Amino acid sequence: MxxxxxxxxxxxxxxxxxxxxQATPSGQLQxxxxxxxxxxxxxxxxxxxxxxxxxxxxxxxxxxxxxxxxxxxxxxxxxxxxxxxxxxxxxxxxxxxxxxxxxxxxxxxxxxxxxxxxxxxxxxxxxxxxxxxxxxxxxxxxxxxxxxxxxxxxSRVSVSDGEIDAALEAQAAGGVQYHLAHILVALPEGATPEQIAVAQRKIEGVKGLLDRGEMDFAAAAVRYSDSPNALEGGDLGWRSSDEIPSAFIQLVSNMAPGEVSDPLRGPSGFQLLQVVESRNASEDSSAQTVTQYKARHILIRVDEDTSDAQAKARIDTLAARLAGGADFAELAGEESEDLNSKVRGGDLGWFNADQFGYEFGAQVTGLADGETSAPFRSSTGWHIIERTGSRQTDVNAQNRRNQVADTIGRRKLEEEWNRYLRELRSEAYVDLRVGPQATDGPTGS
Incomplete structure (x- = not known):
């Protein structure tokens, strides 16, 4: 269809x-x-x-x-x-x-x-x-x-307090951050032996160009990489050790700045990794306080299976049950579609006002502790919030926790997201009308 x-x-x-x-000066149409x-x-x-x-x-x-x-x-x-x-x-x-x-x-x-x-x-x-x-x-x-x-x-990624604590302990012990770049020769799901052999020859050919000094790493990434960041020279930015897959961390920690790894086989295909530079992780110990909030929420998503009107009707029903005396945590555990928080009765923990978007922040800051909001719409769907607390906190200490949680989450998300994009692309009807049909790449002969 x-x-x-x-x-x-x-x-x-x-x-x-x-x-x-439009007509050209010669009268022809163009x-x-x-x-x-x-x-x-x-x-x-x-x-x-x-x-x-x-x-x-x-x-x-x-x-x-x-x-x-x-x-x-x-x-x-x-x-x-x-x-x-x-x-x-x-x-x-x-x-x-x-x-x-x-x-x-x-x-x-x-x-x-x-x-x-x-x-x-x-x-x-x-x-x-x-x-x-x-x-x-x-x-x-x-x-x-x-x-x-x-x-x-x-919906797919969660980071535990234990993971954050372990990463912060590693940083306190003098963690190192790495500025990385990569070149990816992608393989499809269920690649055939012939496809694997072709990809391996290509990555070995690229490594040969780099070893002979015929091309620098960024230029090779632009020309040969299948990664979404190819046109940025394959730049992966700064990564702490907790952001680097455990299979690669030992390799990276033993590489000198500018060094390029041998070809590596990963879930997405063959890769070359480059350590651009490294540095010791530094922390700003100066204190700066901000107001943080603690709240529970119930989410009814608006998606391909649930229209806005259907989600609104459901959230209104839940609001009526709360007004009738239903326990918020129990109702969130039964009905909320936020998989990360529903197992905790909708509890979101402590967060900054803008952490979950403008609409969410405007609602939570307008409530008093113990107060429950009316249903409201965000980009994700329909919510009800119960604000359970507020506090002044050292924003730098919390920022460090947030940054660590973000980096661990990014590491977990990266491979999943790239797989999702490949599935999105493979399931779509796409007819390209420009560009070469054959793979542009050297061989490892």
Whole structure:
């Protein structure tokens, strides 16, 4: 059915494209825009791909030699756009929304980070050939994908206090952080022996290029890596030991800055790891207090199986039961769809006001200890909150716990999320109309 809908859509759009023509000075008709990919019931236009290519080329100004041939680069950028379309569609189908206020705040933050006014930002966009509405749309899509990832993490990833305590103890004992980069040659689920052999030859060929000094690591990642961060030179950023898979930590700890590992086989395929640099983990011991809150909540998700109206009806029923004297913790344990907190009677522990988003923070700060909110909507679904406490706390100490929890969670999420994206891509109807069909890579002969 998806394929039929996509074919019908492209037929209609192709007809529209033919009609949307302009006359050249010679009197010939020339298409204004074209379709470079069909993604389920959506399309990617040539103008979208060209804008994304311009952004990449601007990032590599003066370093164009590090980029692969244009047709290979176009295919990489187009794959990114395909994944973005699929994530936005999945987020919207799951009931995730982004308000105009959130988009405005994100744009204001971008302007502030660049030390320019909003008017100057608009002017720069015009000079770069991008309309302000196109820019707003791209920011909205980025926020939606972030929320989709957050929602996925909430349902799939949990970090225990014991894991956090152990990581903090390791840091206190003088932990080391590593700035890592990688090159991935991906393998599909259930790869055949032939596919494995081809991937192994490719990764060995890339390692050979690096060993002979024919290409630096970042340039090789841009050209050959299948990882989503390929166009960032494979940069993985700074990782503490608790963020690095246990299978790799011993290897990484024995590598010198700039050193590249031999090919490694992992769940996603073959990898090369580079330790860019390392440093001792440092902590800021100065105290800074903030107000934190403790609360329980009940969540009814809005997703592909539950409409907004259905979720609202359910949460209203639960609110009525609470008003009739039902125990909040028992009801949360029975009915809440937040899998992480329902086993604790909906208890979220201590958190900062903005930790779970603007809507959640506005509700909890407006309650008194012991008070219960009316049902309210967030990007995830419908909630009821019972605020159970508030306190002043050393934000730096709590930030360290939050950072450690975040890094452990990121480590757990990374492989799961990449697998989810591969499944999303494989299940979609995608017709790419630019770029090479064959793999661009050296062999290890």
């Amino acid at each position: 998806k394929k039929l809908l996509a074919c019908a859509l492209v037929a209609a759009l192709s007809a529209t494209t033919v009609q949307a023509q 298409p204004i825009d074209g379709i470079v990919a069909i993604v389920d019931e959506d399309v990617i236009l040539r103008s979208e791909l060209d804008r994304a290519m311009q952004n990449i080329l601007a990032q590599y100004a003066g370093r164009e030699a590090q980029l692969p041939p244009r047709d290979v680069l176009e295919r990489q950028v187009l794959e990114r756009l395909v994944l973005l379309k699929l994530q936005v569609a999945r987020a919207e189908a799951s009931g995730i929304r982004t308000s105009n206020q959130e988009v405005d705040a994100a744009i204001a933050n971008i302007a502030a980070q660049n030390n320019i006014s909003l008017d100057l930002l608009r002017a720069q966009l015009v000079r770069d050939g991008t309309s302000y509405e196109e820019f707003r749309s791209s920011i909205r899509d980025e926020l939606l994908t972030q929320k989709l990832r957050q929602s996925y993490a909430q």
